[in-house]
Amino acid sequence: MSLHLRGVLLLILVTAIWGSTFAVVKTLGEGLSAPTLITWRFLIATLALLPVVWWAGRRTPAIPQAVAASPLWRDGLILGAWLIAGYGTQTIALQTTTANRAAFFTALSVVLVPLWLVFAQRRRMPLALWWGVPLAVAGLALLSWEGGTLVVGDLWALACAVTYAGFIVALERLAHRHAALGFTLAQVLAVSALALLWLFVSGAPLLPPQEAWGPLLYLGVVATALTTLLQTVGQRAVSAAEASLIYALEPVTATAFSFLLIGERVGLRGALGGLLVVVATVLSQRSGPEPHPETPAPQAE
Numbered sequence: 001m002s003l004h005l006r007g008v009l010l011l012i013l014v015t016a017i018w019g020s021t022f023a024v025v026k027t028l029g030e031g032l033s034a035p036t037l038i039t040w041r042f043l044i045a046t047l048a049l050l051p052v053v054w055w056a057g058r059r060t061p062a063i064p065q066a067v068a069a070s071p072l073w074r075d076g077l078i079l080g081a082w083l084i085a086g087y088g089t090q091t092i093a094l095q096t097t098t099a100n101r102a103a104f105f106t107a108l109s110v111v112l113v114p115l116w117l118v119f120a121q122r123r124r125m126p127l128a129l130w131w132g133v134p135l136a137v138a139g140l141a142l143l144s145w146e147g148g149t150l151v152v153g154d155l156w157a158l159a160c161a162v163t164y165a166g167f168i169v170a171l172e173r174l175a176h177r178h179a180a181l182g183f184t185l186a187q188v189l190a191v192s193a194l195a196l197l198w199l200f201v202s203g204a205p206l207l208p209p210q211e212a213w214g215p216l217l218y219l220g221v222v223a224t225a226l227t228t229l230l231q232t233v234g235q236r237a238v239s240a241a242e243a244s245l246i247y248a249l250e251p252v253t254a255t256a257f258s259f260l261l262i263g264e265r266v267g268l269r270g271a272l273g274g275l276l277v278v279v280a281t282v283l284s285q286r287s288g289p290e291p292h293p294e295t296p297a298p299q300a301e
Contacts, residue, residue, distance in 0.1 A: 007237035011246045014227045014234065019253025021223045022099035023261040024215050025091055032212060033204035034091040037219075038084065039195040040208055044220025045188045045228070053185050072186050075174045080190025082167035087191070088198070089160040097153030099258040103251035105157030110136045110280075112165035113244035120169075129245070132280040136248040139276025142269050165244070172240040175232055184229040248277050 028037055093102050111133055118124075175183065199206065208216060235243055251273075258264040 003237040007234040010230045010234035014230050015249045016253045019250050020257040022254040023258045026094040026099050029095045035199040035202045036204050039199045040216050041219045042192040045225035048221045048225040049185050072178050076186025077190045079187045084191045084194045085163035089156045093153040093156035102157045103254040106160050108161035109165040110244050110248045136280035139273040142273025168240050180232045
């Protein structure tokens with residue numbers, strides 16, 4: 001299996017897991033404040049990653065040296081800032097808007113990433129991506145748009161799209177400098193520290209209720225620690241613009257999980273939108289990977 005194909009498959013898996021989180025976070029958000037939810041989500045993710053890093057360090061002596069390097073923590077803090085902005089705005093959005101609608105606004109990063117790259121870095125996008133982006137947007141609109149007036153949660157979800165587009169672009173630039181496992185730990189620790197600061201400043205309750213621990217464990221271990229690691233590995237071989245189109249699958253899985261978990265439904269219009277999203281994702285693969293500006297660092301996994 002080629003590195004590019006493996007990267008694509010990993011990002012598709014990440015996107016499927018992300019889709020499940022909309023319904024979970026929306027349900028948790030009914031009884032938890034955003035800073036409490038995010039703090040415990042990332043503290044759990046940190047605890048899940050620490051034994052993995054320790055075990056990998058015993059097998060690969062270079063890992064402890066890499067984890068101790070200051071550039072790792074600097075870059076981890078940069079990405080951690082983007083991450084907490086994205087997770088925070090999305091969590092707040094789901095308190096006042098539906099999971100499907102939040103998925104649509106969040107997925108606007110599909111458009112924002114290539115536009116960011118074109119205008120900020122003066123890149124040329126392949127023709128297939130120029131066709132794929134409007135198809136993805138049209139599909140996402142059909143899949144997730146429910147009509148009606150905008151609510152404040154929609155604006156928070158739009159802010160999530162902007163911040164997550166920034167994270168994708170920054171991750172493409174920084175992922176090659178560090179081994180994936182140590183860099184994942186640095187990102188998760190950075191978000192945990194920033195979330196704790198937010199929690200103390202906000203004055204929100206520190207401990208979640210007992211019934212919240214099961215969903216929080218899923219969010220922390222699977223949807224945060226595992227997905228952050230897989231995304232860091234996957235984007236070594238997949239460009240930011242191409243990755244953004246793979247992430248366009250997120251509302252498809254979000255719609256499925258929202259129906260299964262909280263009963264939100266989608267009709268024929270949504271099914272057509274999902275088909276357009278899949279077509280856009282296939283088009284992105286036809287464009288081929290863009291070369292990364294730096295040589296990939298050795299992987300620790």
